[in-house]
Amino acid sequence: MDNGFTLNLTDSSKPTQNVPKAKPISQQEYVKDKLPLVSFASKPRQTVKSDGVKKPAFLVVRKKASLLQKKTLSEVKNFSSTNPQSISKAADQQSSHKTEPQKTTPDDAGKFGAESNFKAVKPKKATKKSSSNRKSNWAVSDQSKSSTAGYNNTGIISSLFFKNPEIPEVTKDHVEATEENVFSSQSFSALKIHKYLITTLEKDLNLKQMTEAQSRTIPILLDKKDALVKSQTGSGKTLAYAIPIVESITPKIDRTSGVFALVIVPTRELVLQTYTWFTKILKAFTWVVPGYLIGGEKKKSEKARIRKGMNILISTPGRLLDHLSSTRNLNLGRLHWLVMDEADRLLDMGYEKDVARILSIVQEHFVKEGCIGRRQNVMVSATLSKGVEKLAGLTLTDPEYIKLSEDDSENQDQLVTPTNLKQWYIIVPPKLRLATLAAFILWKCTISTEKKVLIFMTTQDSVDYHAELFNRVLAKREDRTSISFYKLHGSMPQKDRTAIFKEFRDTDSGVLLCTDVAARGLDLSAIDWIVQYNPPVTAEEYVHRVGRTARVGKCGQAIIFLAPPETDFVHRLANRGISVVEKNPDAILKTLTNSWSKTTQTMEQAATSIQLCFEECVIESYNVYEMATKGYVSFVRSYAALPKDVRDVFNFQSLHLGHYAKSFALRDPPAQINTNGRMGQRNDRIQPFNTARQRNPALLKRAAAQALGSEGTQHQPNFYERQAMLSEYSSGLDPAPAKKMKVRPTSAAALEMRNPC
Numbered sequence: 001m002d003n004g005f006t007l008n009l010t011d012s013s014k015p016t017q018n019v020p021k022a023k024p025i026s027q028q029e030y031v032k033d034k035l036p037l038v039s040f041a042s043k044p045r046q047t048v049k050s051d052g053v054k055k056p057a058f059l060v061v062r063k064k065a066s067l068l069q070k071k072t073l074s075e076v077k078n079f080s081s082t083n084p085q086s087i088s089k090a091a092d093q094q095s096s097h098k099t100e101p102q103k104t105t106p107d108d109a110g111k112f113g114a115e116s117n118f119k120a121v122k123p124k125k126a127t128k129k130s131s132s133n134r135k136s137n138w139a140v141s142d143q144s145k146s147s148t149a150g151y152n153n154t155g156i157i158s159s160l161f162f163k164n165p166e167i168p169e170v171t172k173d174h175v176e177a178t179e180e181n182v183f184s185s186q187s188f189s190a191l192k193i194h195k196y197l198i199t200t201l202e203k204d205l206n207l208k209q210m211t212e213a214q215s216r217t218i219p220i221l222l223d224k225k226d227a228l229v230k231s232q233t234g235s236g237k238t239l240a241y242a243i244p245i246v247e248s249i250t251p252k253i254d255r256t257s258g259v260f261a262l263v264i265v266p267t268r269e270l271v272l273q274t275y276t277w278f279t280k281i282l283k284a285f286t287w288v289v290p291g292y293l294i295g296g297e298k299k300k301s302e303k304a305r306i307r308k309g310m311n312i313l314i315s316t317p318g319r320l321l322d323h324l325s326s327t328r329n330l331n332l333g334r335l336h337w338l339v340m341d342e343a344d345r346l347l348d349m350g351y352e353k354d355v356a357r358i359l360s361i362v363q364e365h366f367v368k369e370g371c372i373g374r375r376q377n378v379m380v381s382a383t384l385s386k387g388v389e390k391l392a393g394l395t396l397t398d399p400e401y402i403k404l405s406e407d408d409s410e411n412q413d414q415l416v417t418p419t420n421l422k423q424w425y426i427i428v429p430p431k432l433r434l435a436t437l438a439a440f441i442l443w444k445c446t447i448s449t450e451k452k453v454l455i456f457m458t459t460q461d462s463v464d465y466h467a468e469l470f471n472r473v474l475a476k477r478e479d480r481t482s483i484s485f486y487k488l489h490g491s492m493p494q495k496d497r498t499a500i501f502k503e504f505r506d507t508d509s510g511v512l513l514c515t516d517v518a519a520r521g522l523d524l525s526a527i528d529w530i531v532q533y534n535p536p537v538t539a540e541e542y543v544h545r546v547g548r549t550a551r552v553g554k555c556g557q558a559i560i561f562l563a564p565p566e567t568d569f570v571h572r573l574a575n576r577g578i579s580v581v582e583k584n585p586d587a588i589l590k591t592l593t594n595s596w597s598k599t600t601q602t603m604e605q606a607a608t609s610i611q612l613c614f615e616e617c618v619i620e621s622y623n624v625y626e627m628a629t630k631g632y633v634s635f636v637r638s639y640a641a642l643p644k645d646v647r648d649v650f651n652f653q654s655l656h657l658g659h660y661a662k663s664f665a666l667r668d669p670p671a672q673i674n675t676n677g678r679m680g681q682r683n684d685r686i687q688p689f690n691t692a693r694q695r696n697p698a699l700l701k702r703a704a705a706q707a708l709g710s711e712g713t714q715h716q717p718n719f720y721e722r723q724a725m726l727s728e729y730s731s732g733l734d735p736a737p738a739k740k741m742k743v744r745p746t747s748a749a750a751l752e753m754r755n756p757c
């Protein structure tokens with residue numbers, strides 16, 4: 001039997017076609033990685049038929065040099081996966097000293113991981129599914145068992161298709177989805193605004209009709225009223241407040257007149273995007289100066305811009321507060337407009353203090369200037385709820401609550417997603433997550449025409465790792481089109497962030513891996529698919545993430561990966577008026593037989609082949625291995641730190657750590673995975689995420705609290721605090737405390753939690 005990974009040494013000196021081609025380890029890489037990987041052949045364990053003659057076949061075994069007994073380093077250096085001589089030499093040597101079988105596989109992980117719900121799960125005999133759509137092959141048939149058994153028998157890697165948890169049947173909820181029209185029947189010329197502004201909108205920006213959000217909001221704001229605007233993602237809310245601001249600026253204003261309008265938004269990319277909108281619609285109003293403040297830029301150049309003066313200022317709260325306390329020229333005493341875009345995000349615990357402080361400073365400036373004019377306040381978000389303004393003590397004067405959907409007051413909590421958005425969920429056993437994601441990417445980017453994909457992950461380390469892994473394994477293969485992978489998260493240098501944001505916005509195809517830094521407000525054109533590889537914890541965040549596609553009446557699709565214990569999230573969404581349809585993961589994995597390897601016949605073989613390539617990639621380079629462990633540890637820690645309110649759905653106790661390790665292409669048992677590399681090999685710096693902690697929830701809780709910068713026994717961060725700390729939205733510009741902090745982070749994940757952007 002040829003399982004696709006056998007090497008017939010007697011038949012040919014070349015590896016068979018199906019042996020995954022691993023990059024030979026260069027001397028340089030060897031020195032860098034310290035722990036080289038060697039390949040050698042095992043004792044013949046089976047035979048393959050060639051020209052009707054039975055010949056012994058050898059399995060290629062790849063091990064870290066350090067695991068081989070009696071091998072000197074110089075011997076080890078001579079081995080490489082593509083060097084058949086070294087393989088046969090190794091095979092000879094191996095007969096004299098046996099290789100250590102890998103002691104543990106992630107399948108054993110119940111022993112190492114948290115107490116798992118899956119511990120007692122036996123290999124599944126048959127799925128419970130009744131509908132054909134839900135038929136799944138996780139419980140492998142005898143035939144497929146035999147096709148993948150080779151891996152199991154070698155003890156090299158565990159099978160993807162054994163010991164997976166049962167996929168629960170998800171009862172279908174009746175969802176009354178609320179719909180909102182995107183476009184109104186009115187054009188901009190119906191508004192009482194300056195004719196130059198109308199010309200810019202209709203001729204230069206080619207906007208024929210107003211959206212519903214614009215036609216309802218603009219007249220109210222032109223009437224000088226305060227407003228709370230809630231309308232679906234991608235409904236043109238930016239212009240809904242930008243047009244009245246520009247219209248209300250009189251010709252008397254120049255750059256020395258001070259800040260006329262202040263717009264606060266949660267992320268730097270959103271600042272740049274909003275700034276671009278203002279520059280576009282100010283085309284005919286050359287005397288009005290827009291400007292922005294973001295973190296990651298030289299403060300000195302920002303100070304110079306402030307000194308020169310600007311009339312419309314767009315900023316993240318962190319940077320604004322920083323300048324308000326350190327830049328004397330920044331005077332907000334003549335402010336006529338205060339806009340908070342993504343206001344619900346700005347006013348939750350992550351930002352509330354910053355925003356409240358900004359408001360009190362604005363008030364001080366008002367008193368100093370002796371200003372008597374009334375300031376107009378506008379709050380905008382797709383998930384805004386009434387009363388949110390009270391959170392920061394912001395006093396709105398008789399605000400209009402502009403809500404586009406016509407639901408009754410009982411349904412205040414209902415969320416709205418675009419009508420043209422198709423929403424799916426997929427229940428994937430943890431072991432198959434990576435292969436399924438890879439299959440999805442290959443399917444969309446090489447076979448289908450929907451080639452622009454945005455993938456959300458929880459942590460920055462996870463994004464870094466997957467971007468590196470996919471770049472090495474999926475990006476380029478001779479026999480298919482190359483795929484461009486991009487990444488975006490809060491710890492990247494601002495220059496890179498801006499460049500990638502612009503590049504991905506303007507490209508027709510590619511995959512952007514990102515954290516929630518890209519979840520809100522970003523207008524990336526024509527994204528075909530949103531993939532939530534890690535689910536968000538709230539329905540609101542779900543709405544914002546999927547809202548990056550299907551904007552202004554366009555079509556789009558979104559899919560969310562759920563593990564079997566997380567399926568209740570579907571009901572949570574249904575309770576908020578969001579309907580998602582189940583997709584069969586087999587349908588995605590099957591595409592691998594076309595997109596990954598045309599020589600593999602079954603889905604199981606193809607999935608195992610791609611998983612093996614990922615695992616090889618991780619073993620080969622210590623850098624990738626380190627990234628994988630960091631990604632895994634940060635994922636586990638972020639899961640452990642999730643707030644109580646969501647633990648009925650996202651329960652750390654239900655995580656099968658071993659299976660999740662496999663989803664990071666790691667072969668080590670969870671107890672041996674830490675951000676410090678292999679246990680015992682580099683024992684400096686970081687404490688391992690040890691078994692005791694994993695097993696004991698109390699210890700874990702304390703560890704999570706400590707990682708978040710507080711003593712477990714003293715202050716336990718509440719829901720909002722944790723969410724804020726785990727979130728990507730902070731501008732990262734709360735400079736004073738950040739600089740003072742001398743506590744050494746216990747891990748990259750902890751660092752990320754403390755200082756996310």
Ligand SMILES: Nc1ncnc2c1ncn2[C@@H]1O[C@H](COP(=O)(O)OP(=O)(O)OP(=O)(O)O)[C@@H](O)[C@H]1O
Pocket residue numbers: 207208209210211214231232233234235236237238239381382520521522523547551552
């Ligand atoms: N009247 C219009 N006609 C056509 N397109 C429009 C119109 N107004 C805005 N748009 C387009 O709609 C897109 C989304 O706009 P915008 O980013 O303001 O949406 P939003 O409602 O703020 O979304 P989110 O809630 O995700 O922040 C932009 O690409 C913009 O060009």
